[in-house]
Amino acid sequence: MGIYQPNQVLPVPSGPLQIPAIQTFGSTFVHAGTSLIYFSLVIPTYNECRNIQSIVEKLSQLLDGILPGNYELIVVDDDSPDRTWEVALSLTPEYPQLRVMRREEERGLSTAVIRGWQAAQGEVLGVIDADLQHPPETLLQLLAEIQRGADLAAASRHVGEGGVSDWSVVRRFLSRGAQTLGLVILPGVVGRVSDPMSGYFMVRRTCIAGKTMNPAGYKILIEVLGRGDIRWIGEVGYVFQERQEGDSKVTWKQYIEYLQHLLRLRFARWPMGKFLRFGIVGFSGVFVNMGVLYVLFDILGLGLTRSLIVAGELAIISNFLWNDLWTFGDISKRQPGSRQRLKRLLKFNTICLMGLILNVLLVNLLFNVLGMNKYLANLIAIATVTLWNFWINMKLSWRVTDVK
Known part of the structure; x- marks a missing residue:
């Protein structure tokens, strides 16, 4: 385990979107073996200044209870006009496990997650939305699946007690339609999980280390499933909550990028x-x-x-x-x-x-x-x-x- 030392804004990794097997980039920890900490959770943000303090507080309380000193939270902000990164940085004295990255050149949720993982120290890498639509409490169940031996643990709206809180018929139709399209184009990847559109999951570093990622849009889980060496998958049901603060970023552009992503993965697997x-x-x-x-x-x-x-x-x-x-x-x-x-x-x-x-x-x-x-x-x-x-x-x- 490592000892955290407070730092300023994390430098942004450059080059290929590839997760190293053992982290050395931007390290502020003292090495004590091959693994520095157990769990790194990336929180990609854009204009989330009204939510960031609440999500950091909730996550820290949960993780301090089960992984005290053995986790980190990494906020990766795409240079938000509302200066989300600055608000997050102001929280670091109170939350020593918090680290902040400000991206001024690149944009996009998927690449933000990967850049965060590149700078992460943990042997287990995770992602969660900053808008509280992903209930933080579900992290405990996801970590339990990993500790049981799963290579990847995903939160799903379509298993157990999972669901959505207040979606319109149109949004439900678009979500299911996107999943069906994925099953047609990329059945061997999309069909492995009940909720391939989920943006709330964690994966062992060893399963994706050395793999060059090439994501598009918001759906990073499909990229990890398509390019990683994932054998055992655990799924946990959760109820997708409505956003309390800020504006939704789901537009038709995300659906087009999702289709492009599916085709990119399809042809990447075709010789x-x-x-x-x-x-x-x-x-x-x-x-x-x-x-x-x-x-x-x-x-x-x-x-x-x-x-x-x-x-x-x-x-x-x-x-x-x-x-x-x-x-x-x-x-x-x-x-x-x-x-x-x-x-x-x-x-x-x-x-x-x-x-x-x-x-x-x-x-x-x-x-x-x-x-x-x-x-x-x-x-x-x-x-x-x-x-x-x-x-x-x-x-x-x-x-x-x-x-x-």
Whole structure:
């Protein structure tokens, strides 16, 4: 544990949004082992001068009772016109665990949280809103989940006794709609928690240390889930309170940023380099198919059906060889031998044939049922099947197996 010494405004970290494994930036503590303190709670603020004293007082009372001298509160203020940072700084003599950062260049809640974590000393990192819409008492339950072994503990409006105090039908609809959109675009991340829109949670430093963050807007939890090594998640129900002081900062801009964030994480998890190579190889297969068809049907006089089958199969084999050598060459090198290559070829062939069936079904659905233009329908079907072929082949044909 460390000994706190009063300090002035914390310097703002610069460079990549990356949490260090062991904190040294802006340290005002004395090292006594690999961990300085147990818990660091970031409070991002903008024009919260009327709420900051109350939230600091409530949090300090709670944490002094369970982690005396073993926590810190970090107010990260985006240079508020109401000088929230100055009000927070005036509280430091009374609350020695309080630290204050004033950001004059950067803006945004998500980056404020990460900059706060970069300067934090704790092995457990947390975030809470300054407007008292997140009940401070829930911290005790979140810390209990971490102490039980959870990698991340999130406060949720959708479990146990959770809920919202006085939301309009429109706001409830927008909140649920945003969650549903997240499940469609990024199910493997958003679907891990019941309330992915929550801004009230804590996470072990080791789970996100060294990860470069790239958040957008207000939803930092999705970024942590998407980029961190999170295994065990604990959730605690809470009732989202109405703001007592100050103005709400939720606008349509935040919903647009949320969508951008989802897409950014979606494509960050998609290997674009491999996908582009896969597309180039697939395009080359068209020429193989057409060339073989011309030779067999027009020159050698073979029947059309047999020519189409042979041309299609040779194009598939050509695509496989190029993908095995180039697109997924890094994986193929780890699976040498003719037996392994044959297994990959058989899987690739089967998946491509399934893709052909999918293409036919989609064209018929779009053209015959929905009345779409046949060329547009075929273009959509080709794009869909290309994505299908790439993703399924990556998951089944080219994956590391039988390697010690």
